[in-house]
Amino acid sequence: MKTKQEAAPATAGVPEQIKPVATVSARGGRRKSPAMLALSALLIAGGAGGGYLAWEKTGERTPVLVVAADVAAGDVIEEGDLARTSVSLDPAVKAIPAELREKVVGKRAAVPLVPGSLLSPKQVTDRTLVRPGEQLVGISLKPSRLPATRLSAGDTVQVVSTPGQAAGDEEADAQPDMVEARVVRVGPKAESGGERVLDVAVPKGRGPLLAARAANGNVAVVVDAADGS
Structure with a gap:
């Protein structure tokens, strides 16, 4: 009895290398819900907004005071010595806001002020630089009587004075007198002769004699x- 022969597959006789390859549809994957998509969109928008706010904050400029003219330590700060500018400040930088300009004018420079630099609170003082128990003496010095090394306010120096030829013979032959002094202000160099006035603070009672000899x-x-030796 003959049996019914089963039909051969459609791929029978087709070479192995060109047989169709089974594919898997990507549609069978899990789809994201609308709620998840909305949350993702909110997170992206929030990140972009936070980045913009951070950029806006770092780019913020603050009006501050800058030095417009040379001011020696101890000098009174005048209106023309200051200018206003706007800068992006690092939190570690201490500057005086421009709105406090009127309060700064009339105070003294605690250190030499250089044009173009930001003015900080430590550079300004409302105290005189002469302490209790001291006297302030101004001495005019020729270049040959002053070290070439630049002096600044706060430096400690020895002021050497001699009686001079006008004094009596015994006094003229006496040993030079030395007094320790603290530099309060260094004046500008004179155009003719190069003399420079030095304001020094000396112990009370030593000022009159030093002023007379100066x-x-x-x-x-x-x-x-530097080590005091």
């Missing part, structure tokens, strides 16, 4: 080594 030009300044 008036005769019989003083010089000696700078000690």
Whole structure:
């Protein structure tokens, strides 16, 4: 009895290398819900907004005071010595807001002020630089009686004074008198002659004699080594 022969597959006789390859549809994957899509959109928008706010904050400019003219330590700060500018400040930088300009004018510079630099609170003081128990003496010095090393307010120096030729023979032959002084202000160099006025604070009672000898030009300044030796 003959049996019914089953039909051969459609791929029978087709070479192996060109047989169709079974594919898997991607549609069978899990679809995201509308709620998840909305949450993703909110997170992306929030990140972009936060980045913009951070950029806006770092780019914020603050009006501050800057130095417009040279001001020696101890000098009174005048209106023309200050200018206003707007800068992006690092939190570590301490500057004086421009709105406090009127309060700064009339105070003294605690340190030499250089044009173009930001003005910080520590550079300004409302105290005189002469302490209790001191006297302030101004001495005019020729270049040969002053070290070439630049002096600044706060430096400690030795002021050497001699009686001079006008004094008596015994006094003229006396040893030079030395007094320790603290530099309060260094004046500008004179255009003719190069003299420079130095304001120094000396112990009370030593000021009159030093001033008298300075008036005769019989003083010089000696700078000690940094370790005091």
